[in-house]
Amino acid sequence: MKYRWLAIIPALFLNTTFNVATLSAQTEHDPNQAVPSLSVAPGLQATLFASEPKISSPSSMDVDSQGRVWICEVVNYRANLRGIPTRKEGDRILILEDTDADGKADKITVFYQGNEINGSQGICVLGNKVIVAASPNVFLFTDENNDGKADKKELLFKVAGGEHDHSAHTSIFGPDGKLYWNFGNTGKQVFDRDGKPILESDGRPVLDNGKPYWGGMVFRCNLDGSDFEVLGHNFRNNYEITVDSFGTLWQSDNDDDGNRGVRINYVMEYGNYGYLDQLTGARWKTPRTGMHEEIPLRHWHLRDPGVVPNLLQTGAGSPTGICVYEGSLLPKKYQGEIIHSDAGPNVVRAYPVEKEGAGYKAEIANIITSEKDKWFRPSDVCVAPDGSLFVADWYDPGVGGHRIGDQERGRIFRIAPPNTKYQFDKLDLSTIEGAIAGIKSPNLATRYLAWNKLHDLQEQAEPQLEVLYQTDNQRNRARALWLLAGIKGKSNQYVERAIKDENPDIRITGLRAGRRYKLDVIPYVKHLVKDPSPQVRRECAIALHHNQSSSAPELWVTLADQYDGKDRWYLEALGVGMDEQESKFMSAWLKQAGDNWDTPVGRDLLWRSKIPLAVPYLVKIIENPDTKLATLPRYFRALDFIPGKEKNTAVAELALMKEPGNKTRETYIIAEAISRMPANVVTQDKKYQHALAQVIDSxxxxxxxxxxxxxxxxxxxxxxxxxxxxxxxxxxxxxxxxxxxxxxxxxxxxxxxxxxxxxxxxxxxxxxxxxxxxxxxxxxxxxxxxxxxxxxxxxxxxxxxxxxxxxxxxxxxxxxxxxxxxxxxxxxxxxxxxxxxxxxxxxxxxxxxxxxxFPAPPTKDNKPLPPINVLAGMKGDTLDGRVMFNTKGTCAKCHVVNGMGKEVGPNLSEIGKKLSREALFESILYPSAGISHNYESYTLILESGNVVNGLLVNKTDDAITIKDAEAISRTFKMDDVDEIIQQKISLMPADLQKVLTQEELVNIVEYLTTLKKAKKNEKASR
CATH class of the missing domain: 1.25.10 (Leucine-rich Repeat Variant)
Structure with a gap:
């Protein structure tokens, strides 16, 4: 589900270190131990709202305006893959209610049950309508008589790619009245309820094919699915999007397993987030000019032009639900901040954010952790009407990644200041005052109902909304602004007023509201184009995206002239603004820059533009002896993104470059240029042959x-x-x-x-x-x-x-x-x-x-192994396990641990934060029960008749790269490949126990449970 990492181990030979503080005694998994096992931040208290046997395996959650907790149970999650019992009637959507205000759910209603919602990954409650993501479907349920039961089920969207954790995820209602949702990198394409491809306003299909979109995407649309937009793309497994009252988007994204690259993103609208190579669709392991040495950074192609920076990288993990806390009940440090659950390291965190240039920076503040009970798997987090925080706990030895280890347990926690009762005023939509109170709620479901009521009232609600707009609470002001700008005939009036506000967040919201209500944004951008806030100017650049106004180039140039040559957020916003009009906008900038183009600003703009117009300038930058050798790779990489004969001519010119007195620099330039030239051009022309020999020699x-x-x-x-x-x-x-x-x-x-x-x-x-x-x-x-x-x-x-x-x-x-x-x-x-x-x-x-x-020899000690639960209760010898791990030719053969081993399967240096003792045994003995995404085994049948097996490292239209169990990668031209077959079993042998005694197996697992974190200066294997 949200946790694709859990199948890390089965992906090959177990060659990594796990550090899992495990629970072996059954009593330690008792719900009575749930709260004592948690570590809660100062000023907060966790209470158990619901647990097994009433609920089990909650994957996602929402809290409605009545304070009821809705959950998707996923007992049937991938159960068929492991042959474990399933709930024949299908998974359930439950409503949990506290009727006596004691902070515990005492009433449970089954809203819906069916096999079509098995493994659901998202739920959004919108009054009597409920949106549920159960890939490949996104359903809309309606409770027509408000009895807590679904009376109607409709298909809202269908997503290509079948049932998968990296597919359709949960929806959220935005402050602008729009629906926001996303899918991960197996979603591929979105269709409407009739199976027709969803098209954006320009007629472009929402399709993962690099034209222009790759991988996971973020969407915005009307609640009926119309007016569909792609707001961001090229994520791996972006689980849940969240939107604050100003209209700013935030989400997390999951790295390829074991690479410590989990990230939190500010989603700059229309941005590319760099999971796949923009040119070829290649993954991060494929060599490219100028890439980061550090894998967590290299993972996201952050040095490529056109990739938006990450807000924060949080290391290893399995990011899940996320929200923005806009209440006042929790301590001040959490108010207005992102709150996020990460099931892998068993933690719920806040990410206090500060503005930095046109972007942001953030730190980590843990809210709940569990060192005692590693089955704590926070899968979602939501804000209730009283401002308390609810956390869904899937509670499993190793959740997700196509596996489930426990089908019976699950918990819901409430987080609030100590001794805070779960009580709040009921939403009253019979009066405008009641609706205004609702729009101020920290709870999204409440705001949804209030928003629709106030929006329907139009001018009748204007006086009260005006009062709200003039308060000191900036988030409430923003909510009022969205509604005021939605009053027919008055949109321009309120947007013009907002863009003159002293608060930059309100100016930003005003500009966004102008776009939302499809007003001509050019007059607003003209007013804000020299705003003192780089964040406001960022939004001006974004507002120019695909804008065909004759004034757009000039406005963009004015924005570009205020770029400081350092702020990557600002640079990428400029890139978003000139998208599909790069030549027009850059020509205008170069015209006004004249001979003064070669500045840090000019170099960055040309680097980012990715157009033939930039080629001669990039060549001059490369040839300039003042350009430092260390910066040359970024300009050669920029050339890679530019198609056409201009680039080919330029690299041919650079291949003959002579730079007296700086042989090292000259050799580097010639090598990079030659490597980009067609072989026949080089080998058939004598003037290049000497250069080629020079490059090969060096x-x-x-x-x-x-x-x-x-x-x-x-x-x-x-x-x-x-x-x-x-x-x-x-x-x-x-x-x-x-x-x-x-x-x-x-x-x-x-x-x-x-x-x-x-x-x-x-x-x-x-x-x-x-x-x-x-x-x-x-x-x-x-x-x-x-x-x-x-x-x-x-x-x-x-x-x-x-x-x-x-x-x-x-x-x-x-x-x-x-x-x-x-x-x-x-x-x-x-x-x-x-x-x-x-x-x-x-x-x-x-x-x-x-x-x-060649008959196989018998097992080492001819003794059958006991069940996993028995093995998990056995105490092993850590030292002996370490020796066995590294000398038996089993684990260290295919995985890297703290810089040692072979990089075939995922790096497992921090797997101990994720898997319990039971899950470790299971992964060794039943490796094909849960194969991590991107670590599936493939077979290539070549035209020559040869067959190659291994992991898919990279695949483009021209070539495919396979890595075998020796960590050796081989690349084949697609013209030489007859067939590509994905295997259904792991590369890790299913009979590993035959080379181990029971004692040796237990010792290895004992050792694995002690390996909790990678060494600080670990160098990634290549």
């Missing part, structure tokens, strides 16, 4: 060497390529080099290298490494070379054994090996090596055939 010892030799077919360097494969150890560099050599048809050169006499231990090891690389390359050309070694009795046995292990890595190679065994021409001394190599394969046809020829 790239020795780097990954670029292999890429350049292969791309340009630089035959003079082929021997070095093969030497690199043998001298780089068991590494990515070795595999890349040998694969390039095979692709260049240098089999004879490879054989020659293997036939050279190995007189020293170093030479012998290099020969073994070369054989290993051949097997890891996944290239059909390697099979003949390896088979020759295997069949040659004159070859050293150590080489033949390594060749057996190498050839068994591919389907074609494994079957060739089995053919030898069936024919009886397989050397007896190689049989055990073959049996061991075949025992860990995930290729079903190979495994079945190998089982007959």
């Amino acid at each position: 790239s020795r010892g780097t990954p670029e060497f292999t890429k350049l030799v292969e791309k340009f077919k630089a035959s003079d360097y082929y021997p070095e390529l093969v030497a690199l494969a043998s001298q780089s150890g068991k590494s990515q560099a070795a595999v890349d080099a040998i694969r390039a050599a095979l692709s260049l048809k240098q089999n004879a050169l490879i054989r020659k290298s293997l036939q050279e006499k190995a007189d020293t231990e170093k030479e012998q090891n290099q020969k073994l490494d070369l054989i290993w690389a051949l097997g890891s390359a996944g290239h059909n050309g390697a099979n003949a070379i390896l088979l020759k070694i295997i069949k040659d009795n004159q070859e050293p046995l150590v080489d033949r054994r390594e060749a057996v292990r190498a050839i068994a890595k591919t389907r074609s190679g494994a079957h060739a090996l089995l053919d030898l065994a069936e024919k009886g021409s397989f050397a007896p001394q190689l049989k055990q090596t073959a049996a061991a190599a075949m025992s860990s394969t995930i290729m079903k046809d190979v495994k079945e055939r190998a089982a007959k020829l």
